[in-house]
Amino acid sequence: MAAAKDERVLVVQRSLFDELGAFQGVTLDTEKYIPTLLHPENYTFCARSSAEGDASLKQIIPYFIITHEDRIWSYVRGKKSGEERLVAKASIGIGGHINDEDADLFEDIYERASERELTEEVVVPDGYTQKIVALLNDDSNDVGKVHLGIIHIVRCPTPDVSKRESMITDGGFRTLDELREMRESLETWSQLCVDSLDSLLA
Helix, strand or coil, rough: CCCCCCCEEEEEEEEHHHHHHHHEEEEEHHHHHHHHCHHHHHHHEHHHHCCCCCCCEEEEEEEEEEEEEEEEEEEECCCCCCCHHHHHEEEEEEEECEHHHHHHHHHHHHHHHHHHHHHHHCCCCCEEEEEEEEEEECCCCHHHHHHHEEEEEEECCCCCHHHHCCCCCCCEEHHHHHHHCCCEEEEEHHHHHHHCCHHHHC
């Protein structure tokens, strides 16, 4: 979703992430990180324009990987994407920032805000399930340094998934082999997920 200029997004201190144990790539050890990172005392809201250039902060991003049977939904980020540095990159992740409009959700702020983020961007069929399975970090580039992903696997009972957001183009289900073949055209987070997809889906 395109960001408003004054959007305030949920962030945690990079130092907290380091204390918990910074990693590069994907970790399945969600219990080590999530209860602490999403504790209300440990996050705050910061202007996105400021957070994007502040490596002392990590913006928490829910990252939904949508599946049906053995296939994974992917798309290309169009020119209206809120993250200009990822335009024209293919992705297997749907998601976005948690902002202060979600601050009135109290204890379950992340759960409800992330679900909103998913359903604002795509239409998923009734009866889908979703589960947090991993975290994702990539400090190898400027986008990754200021973000921390929480990976959700969405399992759909039918392949009836369609876009809501205009920035999503070329959406459709692909096999893992097809995604591996197109790996070089994927955004970095999706590359890391494709490399770990067997574990993420297990």
